[in-house]
Amino acid sequence: xxxxxxxxxxxxxxxxxxxxxxxxxxxxxxxxxxxxxxxxxxxxxxxxxxxxxxxxxxxxxxxxxxxxxxxxxxxxxxxxxxxxxxxxxxxxxxxxxxxxxxxxxxxxxxxxxxxxxxxxxxxxxxxxxxxxxx
Amino acid sequence: xxxxxxxxxxxxxxxxxxxxxxxxxxxxxxxxxxxxxxxxxxxxxxxxxxxxxxxxxxxxxxxxxxxxxxxxxxxxxxxxxxxxxxxxxxxxxxxxxxxxxxxxxxxxxxxxxxxxxxxxxxxxxxxxxxxxxx
Numbered sequence: 368x369x370x371x372x373x374x375x376x377x378x379x380x381x382x383x384x385x386x387x388x389x390x391x392x393x394x395x396x397x398x399x400x401x402x403x404x405x406x407x408x409x410x411x412x413x414x415x416x417x418x419x420x421x422x423x424x425x426x427x428x429x430x431x432x433x434x435x436x437x438x439x440x441x442x443x444x445x446x447x448x449x450x451x452x453x454x455x456x457x458x459x460x461x462x463x464x465x466x467x468x469x470x471x472x473x474x475x476x477x478x479x480x481x482x483x484x485x486x487x488x489x490x491x492x493x494x495x496x497x498x499x500x501x
Numbered sequence: 502x503x504x505x506x507x508x509x510x511x512x513x514x515x516x517x518x519x520x521x522x523x524x525x526x527x528x529x530x531x532x533x534x535x536x537x538x539x540x541x542x543x544x545x546x547x548x549x550x551x552x553x554x555x556x557x558x559x560x561x562x563x564x565x566x567x568x569x570x571x572x573x574x575x576x577x578x579x580x581x582x583x584x585x586x587x588x589x590x591x592x593x594x595x596x597x598x599x600x601x602x603x604x605x606x607x608x609x610x611x612x613x614x615x616x617x618x619x620x621x622x623x624x625x626x627x628x629x630x631x632x633x634x635x
Contacts (some may be wrong), residue, residue, distance in 0.1 A: 414580055416569045427561045435550045445590070446548055449583035453599060453607035456579070465587060473587035474612045 371408040374457040384493065385500045387429050389422065394496045397483035400476050401441045401464035401496060403433055412458040415450050430460055436499035437464040451477055505542040508591040518627065519634045521563050523556065528630045531617035534610050535575045535598035535630060537567055546592040549584050564594055570633035571598040585611055 373391070381393040381404050389409065395402040407426055412418055418426065434446045443464035450460045463476055471479045484492065507525070515527040515538050523543065529536040541560055546552055552560065568580045577598035584594045597610055605613045618626065 414568065414572065415582060416565045416580075423565060424558070424561070427558070431550045431557060434548065438548065445585075445587055446550075447583070447585045447587070448549060449581070449585070449609075451579075451581045451583070451609055453579055453581070453609070475583075475585055475587070475609050478608050 371410045374455050376455050377459060384497055388425055390426060390429055392500060394493060396489040396492045399470045399481050401437055403462045405429060405460040407458055413456050430462060433499060434462050437462060440495055440499045447475060505544045508589050510589050511593060518631055522559055524560060524563055526634060528627060530623040530626045533604045533615050535571055537596045537630060539563060539594040541592055547590050564596060567633060568596050571596060574629055574633045581609060
């Protein structure tokens with residue numbers, strides 16, 4: 368696990384809200400959509416299948432747990448789960464709560480620009496995202 | 502497992518290329534990007550976490566295996582894996598092989614329109630996608 372370092376773009380766009388095993392849990396509080404990002408602290412992992420199998424499964428199980436929690440906390444109509452990484456290669460998994468009629472619906476949120484939420488809204492969003500982490 | 506029926510839009514856009522347990526494996530041969538779609542034959546599943554845990558894991562493990570296979574077969578720069586379902590609610594998982602400079606790069610492919618490949622190209626694409634299934 369040495370030499371792992373968070374990608375600078377992930378560091379700039381999101382904030383750490385928790386950890387689970389070797390997985391850092393981050394949030395995008397300024398986004399219009401409730402949005403968590405899971406980043407395994409595993410050097411050089413780009414694809415999900417680059418991880419050893421136990422870590423693959425751990426990341427998957429955490430994604431399922433947080434996806435269900437996001438759906439419940441935010442009353443979401445749909446959860447979007449994705450490992451894309453075309454822009455930031457470092458392995459990371461998105462979990463995004465979507466609602467009918469949200470500002471990107473029904474398109475995916477990745478690559479959509481948005482007006483960042485104001486500070487009080489970000490604080491409230493973070494409070495609720497942390498609640499999902501339990 | 503009774504009463505499962507493939508969503509009509511998935512049926513129209515993709516073709517069945519295989520099965521693994523209760524998961525139907527489909528391909529999008531007309532798309533510019535090598536693209537598989539996994540559809541668990543599980544009635545009323547919308548979210549990945551709607552499946553019983555063994556089926557969740559089975560779907561994940563198949564996604565990992567096919568993702569690695571796609572990367573190898575097509576020499577992809579990145580594999581995109583996603584459960585979105587904002588348009589088609591029936592649970593399905595996308596596995597898409599991406600290359601630097603492909604017609605959507607670096608954006609995700611979902612929602613991108615494209616000119617369908619001609620018949621010989623589709624036949625060749627299907628041949629290679631089936632090879633990934635082993």
